[in-house]
Amino acid sequence: MIDLADVSYAYPDTDHYVLSHVNLKVEPGTVTGIVGASGSGKTTLAKIISGFIPHVDGGELSGSVVVDGATIADVTLSEAVSHVGLVIQSPFNQISGAKFTVREELAFGLENLGVAREEMAERVTAVAELLGITGLLERSPYALSGGQQQLVAIASMIIMNTPVLVMDEPTSQLDPGGTRMVFDVMSSLRDAGITLVVFEHKLELLREHADIVHVLAESQLIASGPSRAMLADPRLEKWGIGSTRFTAAAAAARDRKLLSKDAELPVSLTDAVPEFRAFAAKKGA
């Protein structure tokens, strides 16, 4: 669904490569998580996948970017955005402001494309239902909580019917309640057949919702693997990403020979409970 081959990029007027020789393959209908320390180039990569680099930001991009069958560099931005949608960090900036109710806000993109009225109405209803925001449709987009606003922002992209959706730290400005809302929506989107790429640093939630995790460090996608194995990888410390306390506790227990060396390290609560249950069930040494 997404195929980045040997992609390197430098912003305009700089000779410093933010990304160099990046390779990424994403299977359709999966949730891919990308983690990286601050300043590792997450936003840049998000913009490359979604076509804003090179179409808007310019700069020097080499390698090939193919998303949903389209070679991004060869199509116009308008075409690129019909293949892949981008949800930015701040819902405040994602909302157009041109509309005074959530219902019209959701339709903004479809109006721009000239979609017929009946079809727009249907798609608005369907998307609102999918994200559970039907009750907000008549409210002002600016009178919502941060979490609700982010759901509206995501809905406003989903309605564009792009098969691929890129989310750049969609929960960074939300409280734990809002964060849960957004992550739960990711799973329903995957069930609806959308391919998701999520840039995040909330490791426990990423473990629960992502299929594959890639690590962005030293201007490359330096490692990847299934979410549990990757997020429990001790090298994440070195790359400035850290680990959950579940992983840290299990690793410490392993060091003290309380857990078996072969046991896979847990990342989330759900991973951890069986590991430690098994330990408790074993007879004392």
Place this chain on the structure above:
Amino acid sequence: MSTTLFDNRKSVIHRLNPVTKLIALLAIIVIVFAIPLWWVAGIIIVVIVVPAAVISGSGGRLLKLSLRILLPILLVLFIVQGLTFPGGTTVIWQWGIIDITSEGLLFALGVGSRIVVLVLASMLLVLTTHPGDLMSALSERGMSPKFAYIISSTLQLIPAFRVRADSILLAQQARGLSLKGSPFRRIKIMLPLLSPLVLGMFTDVEERSTAMEARAFGSTAKRTALIPVPDSTVQNVSRWVLIVLALAAVATPIVLGLL
């Protein structure tokens, strides 16, 4: 959540097609300026503006808001022109070196009556028309969607801008910035206040434009609208009648030789 003066009610006036109201406003303005008789403005106020305001239910707010704008202007107009109108010869009241001329007062009456119509009628339009509806209606008639975007989003941005300005003021005071002092000092403290405001809002622009592009704002397709703007044949006919009336008003003084 926006800064508009829109007074949300369900009257007939509120439900009119915004373009009908806009054309009515323009016709009224053309008529009062084209026919230079103060009582024409008076008749328009009594026969059109006041009844419309009463029907809309926004009359109270209209009166309050318009008075606040009009009172200082009218006061200055009558005093200044009454006293200093260049063509004034007939002195009707004198006190020391101050004379008030009837020509001056008549001139002020003429100008003042037109200003009153201008303010009352446009205020009524603003009070009874949601800006979003006005934009949809104009877009339907071919106005660039960029205008609609800019106007609507500015209206919603201004409150956010104010909130941000307040936070900045607090944040800098919390860093020991004192607001007291000489006028020169007060100008100097503008920098730590204005600079984060401008920087923050303008750097947001990059994200906002990215989000807009992602939602096909750059598309060249013919736009559609989710919610149709209500219209009727009666309104369509009235719009043409209003346009004809306005043109007639422009012709009247020439025909009657008033010029």
Place this chain on the structure above:
Amino acid sequence: MDVSFDGVRYTYPGGVEAVKGVTLAIPSGQRFAIVGQNGAGKTTLVRHLNGIFQPTEGTVHVGDWTTTGHTIAELSAKVGYVFQNPDEQLFARRVIDDVAFGPRNLGFDLDRAEALVAAALEQTGLSAEAETHPHHLSLSERKRVALAAVLAMDTPIVVLDEPTTGQDERGVRMIATIVEKLQSEGRTVIAITHDMDFCAENFERTVVMAQGEVLADGAPSEVFIQDAVLEKARVEAPQLARLADALGWASRPLTVDSFVDSLPAHRR
């Protein structure tokens, strides 16, 4: 410097009562954290400390001052407040000038100001960026500039509003180190946070707020065991406390070490 809230209520001009009778005494040198959902009244409460809000009812004491009757600028000599959004305060063309803004406003002499600014940049890991334009830095770095700007004011009380949001692992650790250092210098640290692990590992006292009221007050180990309170405040316990709960333990270890230490005891 001691701080106390005495029966503080605050009603916004719009009529919303955000703080409904809070009484708390925070002794000098304490590391004190407030947790709770957005809208629980946390920020409104702590903004009373530097006079941004004056209580509708009750009093707020900072040292021997009552905040009523003192301006924000006056209180800034005692209470340093790091706002959540750094972009609402950074204005200078160089990081170093922004950090020096506070000490200059407080009228420190040049030598002292220079020393404080250098120390603050050092602690926040920004010494190498002193000459950079703040807006050429990442958000997490800008947040640290805002923190440095307050550290350089050398106030006996430091308030941190959501210090860890947008920070990566390295940034969170740096902030934890700063909290510890501030306490070792005898300064009071008051933090609002959504990051329960950060709270559990770095603060000696935690208050849970919901709907303008204090629901629980005590050491994190005492607070994060009160499931009913956490539920009511919609606060999730720290990761290890949740794990201990799921494993059916009676205690709630909060650090990796204490968790692993109590592992053998829970073997059947």
Place this chain on the structure above:
Amino acid sequence: MSSTATTPADSKKTRNRIFIAVGTIIIVATYLYLVVGQPTDIAASSFSQSGLIAIAGYVIGAILLAVGAIHRLPTATVAMVPVAIALNIVVGQLVSVIGIPVYLDSIGTVLVSALAGPAAGVVTGILTNVIWGLTLSPIALPYAVVQVVIGVMAGYAARLGMFRLFYLAPVAGAVTGFVSAIVSAPISAFVFGGATGGGTGAIVGAFQAMGNSLLASTTLQGLLSDPLDKAIVFTIVVLILAALPSRFRQRFPFMRQYNVFGRKAPVLKDATAAAPTVES
């Protein structure tokens, strides 16, 4: 923000050029008609007709200019205009509350003109007054043309490099203020009879008492305040430009093309090799 955004078809380009040309001609013609064919002031009837011509000519001209200009703006600029308008209005209101004898209600317009060129300035200018009319007072609407003039002049000042040196900006501002005073005078005179506010009305009265015509009086009154106001505005804008991070400034093709701010600031993160120590 590159030129690849949307390139309108050539026929549209021609149409937009015609809009801009006709709009400009109408505005100039309106002013000349009102000044040259100035009514005698005593015949109130022709005076009122002049009011109509002033409003109609200026409003139609401004709308044509804005319509012609808006099609040239890429999305990135369109997204910036609301911020600039909000800046105009919030600062303008703040100043009127404080009661300083200047307006400072065009900082956003001038800033946008400097960053993105005259077309962007024109759109910002006219829509500022439309929004002022929608939110505060309809009195602002007839004056939309004045902000248009400010946008155009500031944009060309930027192209000519007036923002490269700190002392040139206020000069360009004063010139802009001079032109905007001249352009706005017929509105103040023929539509509002010189009475747009307490202080300004009194000054108009004083000039009239000295034997000037109403139009001459409103022109003189404008010349007393506008050049100073715009000189301050341009100076503030130059200070803001200086405070903006170079990376942000470089994002605007107009800024790069005409080298608006002068020295080409390095875009690379300033290499701070030497260990910095505090220097005041």
